Amino acid sequence: MTKSRDGAQLTRALKRRHVFMLSLGGVIGTGLFMGSGVIINQGGPMGAILAYLVAGLLMYLVMACLGELSVEMPVSGSFQVHATRYIGPATGFMIGWVYWMSWVSTVGLEFTATGMLMERWFPDVPIWVWSAIFVVLLFSLNALATRAFGEAEYWFAGVKVTAILAFIVIGVLVIFGGIHLGNGEPAPMLNNLLGDSLFPNGLSAVFAVMMTVVYAFQGCEVLGIAAGEAEQPEKSIPRAVRNVVLRILIFYVLAIVVLSAIIPWQKAGLVESPFVQVFDMVGIPYAGDLMNFVILTAILSVANSGLYASTRILWSMSKSGMAPKILTKLSKRGVPLYALLITLGCSLLSLLTSVVAADTLFMVLTAVSGMAGTVTWIVIAYAQYRFRREHMAKGGTVADLKYAAPWFPLLPVACILICCSLFVFLAMDPTQRPSLYWGFGFMAVCYLAFHLIKRKRPEHATHVALGQEG
Secondary structure, three states: OEEOOOOOEEOOOEOHHHHHHHHHHOOOOHHHHOOHHHHHHHHOHHHHHHHHHHHHHHHHHHHHHHHHHHHHOOOOOOHHHHHHHHOOHHHHHHHHHHHHHHHHHHHHHHHHHHHHHHOOOOOOOOHHHHHHHHHHHHHHHHHHOHHHHHHHHHHHHHHHHHHHHHHHHHHHHHHOOOOOOOOOOOOOOOHHHHOOOOOOOOHHHHHHHHHHHHHHHOOOOHHHHHHHHEOOHHHHHHHHHHHHHHHHHHHHHHHHHHHHHHOOOOOOOOOOOHHHHHHHHOOOOOHHHHHHHHHHHHHHHHHHHHHHHHHHHHHHHHHOOOOOHHHHOOOOOOOOHHHHHHHHHHHHHHHHHHHHOOOOHHHHHHHHHHHHHHHHHHHHHHHHHHHHHHHHHOOOOHHHOOOOOOOOOHHHHHHHHHHHHHHHHHHHOOOOHHHHHHHHHHHHHHHHHHHHHHHHOHHHHHHHHOOOOO
8 A cells, every 4th residue: 555644545446457458548549549540641551550560669668667667666656756766856856747737738638528529419518518527427436436447447448449359350351351341342452551652751751650659659657657556566567568568559550550451541531530431431330429439438538547647646746745745635535635636627727728828828738748758758768777777786686576677778778769769750840849849848847946945945855855755
């Protein structure tokens, strides 16, 4: 159990199946269901597949690093605590607030998206009504107990996984003529996939879409946060790392291969969802409604995971003096209720900025959110590098570790270099370059704020630096 300052404890209520499905479903979202068509259109069939393979490799590097740290220190603050302990309290402060801010802005937008999806079935009901209903639903799931969150995420993820598996099976049958297209066209076979050109828009287009594809995989780090409330994390976390990466790659890459084989790359991304396009092509009744339901589930899953992750990060920071002390208090059910309320409230405020400050504050929040995942991955890899070096310097061996990331030090170094290269791609794109300025600017403000607090409250700086929790 993870204790707070007032003696309350986070309970280890997440079972192995919860942890597995949380890590599996956390990276299957609208990036696949909605954005994959645009990736195929811009990068070409093989370009899209290559981009997803590279992003999948990067995700494995991150999860291997995080797995080692999370088994060694299975705390709810996860990489924020790891960064504080093995890199420095200033970096722990920075990454905690950057990550929390990114989820706050993301969760707010997801609530609006749910209302917009419900408008398909209930056009006369205002969007805000559905948004409010889903706010209450997810707040209740997170406030009741950790296991309630785990059960909800288990079923949310189950819907997404089932939809992808069904799509892959149907798609393979369509490709090879087992199911005929409704418009009477012959089976596409591999003509669309290997036709005109493997990279019709050039390799530069592949690099341009790489950051978007990496965004689709971000969310896997929630696994580390869940370790603080998982039963037997020394068993569930390594198993999740080993199994999830392979299955995610299979789901994503096979889905992209099927989409690329059925839909010509020139026509991909021209409709709202390529999955709907394929279902419509084979004449599946209510294809749009089915995918609308799946996408709604995916959005609720993202919001649910984001609310959980950001609440635990805020609670963890409050334990070490990086956030107000009152946020350490837990409810009778072992839920950091004050941290949950603050996070949800700020999510709704961030949503308001998209209306009243779209060109200023909202743009900053969006930029921070976009960069936070990649910066978090860099911090995770560097913390694992520092942890392993310290472990070996103290006379420890790899055999002493319950789970050891392979290929050290190549693995964390490769992770850091690939992540840094993504910023180079951003800098080369004039439309995305401002996000670098705002993102790194916010990080600089976090470092400055930490040192100002350290100067005014040196006792807190000592408390944080020592990594004390009591």
